[in-house]
Amino acid sequence: MRLRTMIGLVLAALLIPLTAPASQAETRAAAFDPNPTISGPGVPAPHYAQGARGVYAPNYLPGCPYQRVCVAVLDYQDDRINTWKIWDLYQCGKYSLNDWRSRGWIRNNQSGSAVAVRMNSASTPLTPSHPVANQWRDVDWEPAWYFKPC
Incomplete structure (x- = not known):
């Protein structure tokens, strides 16, 4: 015993x-940690922005260079912070989006009437499209598989 x-x-x-x-x-x-990536013509290296959880993201997201479309997707989130992965796209073409989940941001700082478009898995454009407006606009990345900046 x-x-x-x-x-x-x-x-x-x-x-x-x-x-x-x-x-x-x-x-x-x-924690939310999907590791989103993008592939397509001339993809630049991403940069990052981080802010406190609950703070409106455009308050800490950077500007977008002239003649580019900037896209931001949530890369990491826990109970304290949000980290956004950001790409400044400058070449026309079709980009593939991998592990882009949840909501994010688009800032179209091109000139003229260039429109940025998200597309679903069948390459059908999703609405709304994103005309030139040099400000961050809220977007749902969940249904998007592809992206055309112009």
Whole structure:
């Protein structure tokens, strides 16, 4: 009987450290971390903007260079921060969007009547389109598979 009790205590002691890291892993798993990417003609390296959770993103998103369309997608989010991955697109063409989830932003700083368009998996344009307006506009990236800046 005494041996069984000791074995039970040893097993219990071994299980306690195993459950503590699991609860920490569950906390980390609650973070939103999709790692979005884009591919297409002349894709520049992304840059990032970070702000406190609950702060309206355009308050900390950067400007968009002239003659470019800037797109921002949520790259990481936890209970404290939002991190946006941003691309400044300057070449016309069709871009593929991978792991672009949730809502995001488009800033069309081209000239003239250039319109940026999101497209679904069948390459059908999604509404609304995004005419030239040098300000960040809220967009739903969830149905978009492709993007044409002009």
